[in-house]
Amino acid sequence: MDLGRGLRQALAKITGAMVVDEKAVKELCTQLQRVLISNDVNVKLVFELTKRIEKRALDEKLLAGLSVREHVVKVVYDELVALMGEKYEPKMSPHKVLLLGLYGSGKTTSAGKLAAFYKQRGLSVGLVAADVDRPAAYEQLEQVAKKAGAKFYGINGEKDVGKVLKHCLPLCKEDIVIVDSSGRSAFEGELVEQLKLINSVFAPDEKYLVINADIGQVAGRQAQEFHDAVGLSGVIITKMDGSGKGGGALSAVAVSGAKVAFIGVGEKQGDLEIFDAKKFVGRLLGFPDFGALLEKIKSVADEKQLQEDMGDKFTIKVFYEQLKAAKKMGPLGSVFSMMGMADMPADVVKQSEGKLKKYECIIASMTPKEREDALLVKKEKGRMERIAKGAGVKVEDVRELLVQFEKMSSMINQFKKNRGFRKKMEKMMKGANVDMTKFGM
Ligand SMILES: Nc1nc2c(ncn2[C@@H]2O[C@H](COP(=O)(O)OP(=O)(O)OP(=O)(O)O)[C@@H](O)[C@H]2O)c(=O)[nH]1
Numbered sequence: 339m340d341l342g343r344g345l346r347q348a349l350a351k352i353t354g355a356m357v358v359d360e361k362a363v364k365e366l367c368t369q370l371q372r373v374l375i376s377n378d379v380n381v382k383l384v385f386e387l388t389k390r391i392e393k394r395a396l397d398e399k400l401l402a403g404l405s406v407r408e409h410v411v412k413v414v415y416d417e418l419v420a421l422m423g424e425k426y427e428p429k430m431s432p433h434k435v436l437l438l439g440l441y442g443s444g445k446t447t448s449a450g451k452l453a454a455f456y457k458q459r460g461l462s463v464g465l466v467a468a469d470v471d472r473p474a475a476y477e478q479l480e481q482v483a484k485k486a487g488a489k490f491y492g493i494n495g496e497k498d499v500g501k502v503l504k505h506c507l508p509l510c511k512e513d514i515v516i517v518d519s520s521g522r523s524a525f526e527g528e529l530v531e532q533l534k535l536i537n538s539v540f541a542p543d544e545k546y547l548v549i550n551a552d553i554g555q556v557a558g559r560q561a562q563e564f565h566d567a568v569g570l571s572g573v574i575i576t577k578m579d580g581s582g583k584g585g586g587a588l589s590a591v592a593v594s595g596a597k598v599a600f601i602g603v604g605e606k607q608g609d610l611e612i613f614d615a616k617k618f619v620g621r622l623l624g625f626p627d628f629g630a631l632l633e634k635i636k637s638v639a640d641e642k643q644l645q646e647d648m649g650d651k652f653t654i655k656v657f658y659e660q661l662k663a664a665k666k667m668g669p670l671g672s673v674f675s676m677m678g679m680a681d682m683p684a685d686v687v688k689q690s691e692g693k694l695k696k697y698e699c700i701i702a703s704m705t706p707k708e709r710e711d712a713l714l715v716k717k718e719k720g721r722m723e724r725i726a727k728g729a730g731v732k733v734e735d736v737r738e739l740l741v742q743f744e745k746m747s748s749m750i751n752q753f754k755k756n757r758g759f760r761k762k763m764e765k766m767m768k769g770a771n772v773d774m775t776k777f778g779m
């Protein structure tokens with residue numbers, strides 16, 4: 339399962355739970371374990387993490403202004419951030435970079451990404467082709483350099499890496515000089531020898547090991563081996579976009595003592611991010627800004643507001659209000675999943691601002707009766723045409739609004755069914771003389 343989605347669903351257990359008690363926290367921890375282990379996070383790390391979460395969630399004093407629910411979410415967030423590492427601060431002054439790593443890990447691609455990264459920040463960049471083993475490595479880097487607007491250095495066909503460097507390095511006058519080195523299928527002596535040679539001739543300021551996220555927790559051991567052999571200043575984890583093991587790779591590198599410096603999130607040169615655990619976890623949970631997250635939980639999980647928002651009947655009018663409010667809240671899908679609902683249908687979430695405007699016009703040309711009863715519009719084609727004309731849009735636009743409305747409507751109904759279940763449970767709890775307010779309800 340996708341890590342973000344899995345974590346959001348686990349947290350929804352708490353934000354949507356009837357009572358936030360020991361049982362709910364334990365259930366949350368069990369689900370977190372499942373999600374993290376399936377993302378290849380080391381089992382021991384996962385158990386330590388959930389033990390801490392359980393203890394802190396249940397024993398720690400509540401911070402002023404936080405409900406039990408928010409407290410638990412905050413603890414999970416804090417602990418996930420600690421698990422994934424810290425924030426990297428790349429040098430922004432002129433310096434020399436060596437990229438190293440196994441075959442296909444993404445060294446050459448990352449060289450281009452780094453070149454683009456520094457170019458964008460106003461520094462000139464030179465790329466040096468020091469992969470003397472892989473056929474066509476020279477041409478590949480040459481193209482990458484051209485795309486990034488970087489200078490390119492190399493000797494085509496030269497197999498002696500020492501010669502390449504001795505020839506090229508004196509020519510490099512750029513602020514940032516990046517050397518792309520050869521890969522191997524595994525960590526081994528010959529590669530280490532070559533890296534040591536590059537190390538002594540080039541004397542890089544930064545040595546980044548490039549690792550493919552797909553290797554998951556093995557990344558920790560690999561970072562350790564390379565660090566012991568040649569010393570590392572950081573790790574670049576690539577293919578975070580397509581891997582189900584990114585969490586495993588990140589956490590393993592974090593415990594190995596090496597720092598994750600950048601992450602690759604796609605094949606394009608712009609797909610590189612400076613690693614920042616807080617930002618990363620915030621985004622996984624659907625909220626780049628954690629303060630904002632707490633605010634949202636507060637407003638969204640507020641029972642009364644939920645009642646008001648949803649009303650007894652889900653009408654087009656309510657739909658539009660919700661869509662507008664949710665747009666303001668940011669990543670809509672996650673808000674709903676925080677409330678204990680599944681992630682929203684993706685195409686409902688992706689309504690653009692322009693669409694919203696269009697919807698506004700359509701809804702404005704509906705009669706109050708139509709706004710209360712969408713079926714009326716659906717049943718009578720004449721109404722649809724009238725509305726479209728009044729709003730200055732196409733009939734298809736009206737139809738599309740209705741489709742989106744129906745999608746939401748059926749989701750809300752599902753949720754309401756759960757709420758019926760909730761009410762029943764509340765009654766049962768009352769019968770058993772359990773005071774739910776004690777649990778933060
Ligand atoms: N989706 C995705 N693909 C990536 C990323 N980084 C690299 N790739 C792809 O991974 C493949 C290998 O990348 P390279 O940069 O050639 O890897 P390398 O480490 O230089 O490989 P060798 O020179 O053979 O050792 C290419 O197809 C890249 O497009 C990433 O962050 N996301």
Ligand SMILES: [Mg+2]
Nearest residue numbers: 445446469475
């Ligand atoms: Mg390469």
